[in-house]
Every structure is written in C-alpha cells, then in structure tokens.
Amino acid sequence: MAQATQMNVPEINTPITVEHDKKKRQFNIRLNGSHDRAVLLYEYVGKKTVDLQHTEVPDAYRGRGIAKHLAKAAMDFVVEEDLKAHLTCWYIQKYVKENPQPQYLEHIHPM
Template sequence: MARHLLSVNFMFRFTRGYKNSQRLKHTCCGSSCTDASSLCVIHDRQNQRFTITLDCDGAASSAALKYTITHDQLVELMSTEVPQSHRGKGVAAHLAKAALDFVVEENMKARISCWYIRKYVDENPHLRYQTHIED
C-alpha cells in the first residue's frame, strides 16, 4: 500500500503540481463505516485541514485534522477531531499520516500541539517523522 500511495502522490505532483493544488486526495479506496483501510483523506490547503468524510448507514459526518503554517514555513499540527461513533477505528491515524507525509514531502518542520499526533509519531518511529518535528 505504501508503494501505491507514493506513486499516486508522485503522479499527482508530476501532472498537476503539488504546491499549487487546493485539494489533494492522498488515499481513497471506497467507503465503509468500520474498515479504516477504505478511508479517503482530502487535503484542503485553503482551509488548512485534512478531512475524511465518514458515511455509515446513510449518516454522514467528518473527521478533521487542523493545522496552520507560520511565515517561516513551520507547520503547527493543532488538533484532530473524530466523531465518537468512529473513534478507535484508525481514522485519526489516517489523518495524522497524511499530515505528516505532507510535512515530509514539502521538506518543512512541524510543531505538534495535538496529543494524538504526538502519540502517532512516537508509536511509529520507523516512518522517520521525528526529524521533521520541532520540539
């Protein structure tokens, strides 16, 4: 799956230009209310957020990770919000991965204000996000 994600990101950047896009789909595999591997993360640069639309039995809701970018290109990862009905299913992990991949791809530094994103970085040292984290 990681190879697929990298090739999708590369093709998007190659054909449309990553820095100029308003929206970028990182992963999209269908929809299911219980299967975290089928979530679609959308990067909305204009509103500085990553979102996942959750549709379970006709009830639509969304999860979001909010960030800001300072004048010196430091990304502050502020918060993750996941509806109660979808917590514990890997939704926040998909948001955190998408945001941290964005930081790495843009060769930026990040400051983490959200406890969950900090936990994600600490629990996934093999992804090497730590070198992009400013304490």
C-alpha cells in the same frame, strides 16, 4: 434482569480516503459519504513551519483507527513539503511516538 442497550454505531463500508484542503489548512475523511467528517487542523506558524493543532473524530467512529490515517497524511505532507512541524495535538504526538519513522522525527520542530 438488565437489558442490553443497542447503540447505533455506523459502519465504515468504504475505503478510508484522506482529503487535503490546503486553503482551509486541514485534512479530512468523509465517513460513509455522510456529513460526518474526521478532521485534522493545522496552521502555518512560519514560512516552513506548521503547527499540527487538533485531530477530531466523531464519537460514533472513535476507536477504529481513523485518526491514524489523518496523522499519517499530515506527517507525510510535512515530509513531502520539507516543513518543520510543531506537534500541539496530543494525538499526533502519540502517533509519532508509536511510529518513530526517521523521516518524521527529522521534521519535528522542538517546542
């Protein structure tokens, strides 16, 4: 008889808050006040152009919509600062495709 394996999957009991660290050029979410963080990294590739490069969520927290909060915060930042964005990160590309807001689309720089 097969035994069920219990995985220690952390719960997310606090509201998700995205922090923007402009010096490190990243958006991050602290997960349950622990050392675990979800992060979205970007770089300026011109005076008014950013490259949204990479989104990462720890394995134990994947599949819970956490990256969506990072993507929204990054795209809102691009719009608010009137920047153009290169979407290097596949997840950001997916997010914009699934949320084709006109304000997002007009700020995407063609690759």
